[in-house]
Amino acid sequence: MSSTRHPSLGMAYDERAKQACHPLASYLLRLMALKTSNLCLSADVPTARELLALADRVGPSIVVLKTHHDLIAGWDYNRQNGTGAKLARLARKHGFLVFEDRKFVDIGKTVQMQYTAGTARIIDWAHMTNANMHAGKDMVAAMAEAAANWKARVNCRVRTSVTVGTPLSDHADFDVPAAQPPPDEPHPDGTARDRRPDARKGSIVGRGRGRGRGRGPVPGHRGRPA
Template sequence: MCAARDRHPTFKASFAERANNASHPLANYLLRLMELKKSNLCLSADVTNARELLALADRIGPSIVILKTHYDLVAGWDYNPQNGTGARLGAIARKHGFLIFEDRKFGDIGSTVQLQYTAGNARIIDWAHIVNVNMIPGKAAVTALQQAAARWRSRVNYEVRTSVSVGTPVSDSFDGEDDEQGTPAPTSLSAPKEPPPSSSARTDYNNGRKGSIVSITTLTQSFEPVDSPRFSNTIAEGDELVYAGIEEPPWERGLLILAQMSSEGNLMTNEYTQACVEAAREHKDFVMGFISQETLNTDPADTFISMTPGCQLPPEGDEEDGDVAGDGLGQQYNTPAKLVGLCGSDIIIVGRGILKAASPPQEAERYRRRAWKAYLNRIEQHA
């Protein structure tokens, strides 16, 4: 079925070994996350309302390393950048340890895809760690997305910490008068017990002495480096948990190139696929890998990750490598043993096989175990 690119070195290498050689920070993170969770499963969360999406992410999160979304088919998507649907997904992703992949399939001229990525109501770049591109417009689309991501990244290197203090000088001596010992009384800044006057200063007479009380407001700002996204100050308490054993994901964004499809009769030729590989090599600090049916690593220096849709398991109790029928709409299915074990794919993408199960969390675990077993067999390790 698949030649697995003549058994490229990445075919037998463990995810941990490949993490050490990954040129992309997010690819390094993902490979380490896969080893930590013993998962190479991506859930295609094709649901149609925001409440269901968030609940599904929370329920299936323990089994997956990537959640694939289509934000534009989700009714009730809250676009608030601080505490909307994207921010909520980010909190769930940190808690359970997975990345968010918006399956946008950008496919337009450079200036348009840049705006689709960074602007509009959705501002995909703010909440999606990974996006993908259809290379039909040519390599310029990849270049344009990388430029947009670089500009965005340069603006989020730092967060501004602002501190405001309000106080009233308290003194036993006013207008330069000394205390009884002939020394100036100390002045301290403290919050007044009573609300300050409406004006910044007032004149008062106390025991025949003229006093001036001034309310002082001090504002300080500092710029602190930020290595990873944080929403803990803008979401509900308790949602700021981080998955144990690994740090938060880096700020860098990643791109997958749509190089092959699982649908019957698709028009992606070998020449198109090769152009995708060339574009990835030219943008290795932005392109993490491919949506493909097999590993596309052929050059010794290739370290790309391959993610494959169209994966389905036979019903429980049937032969693990038995035939799986398509969906009647052009989708063709293969098992994890074939895609991971024979074709060298790294991550399987599963949607309806999990979503339509009687117990989606249990079925997600079944897919996770089978895909991980196929990976261990591929690198000749045993569970």
């Protein structure tokens, strides 16, 4: 077995972000650099109230929150003010991504409906999800198609907003590339730092949420971003 380390393992996260093949991977790496964190928290709590309280408490320190919505008692499925929508707002407030650990496995049409419709409407509030490959690559292609169709519909209702969250370093100028849309709004396809002299936190101007480039790697990182 070769003991050669991949060259990227010695690079800072913001440098790795420039070489990432997928825009969401680049986004996550920039987020990790900005927050100087590579923490993903698995939020296996029993109730929706506990989930939201946990997300609000640890949000500033993590880059990914992993959920299992179907084990949460009291999950409110209201699209505007339910648990998913509130989780999405906390993700924007604190600057982290939501990963719904759904492990989809079914025929393409069924998975498309599970992902974008039904009660949970996972695509509305989760940036990332996963799939069991026993159903084959066609299932993944079907999910990608459903996501593209969803994004095309939602883009018709884009509104510009300003998100204030994790403080940026003095050198944290960046543009975050388009990625998987955030929970209840399309992901920004272009962002810019608020340059007002009195801005004390990193203000991201764009469609929804934005975070980006920062300084230096976090020691001990071994996970894959996407």
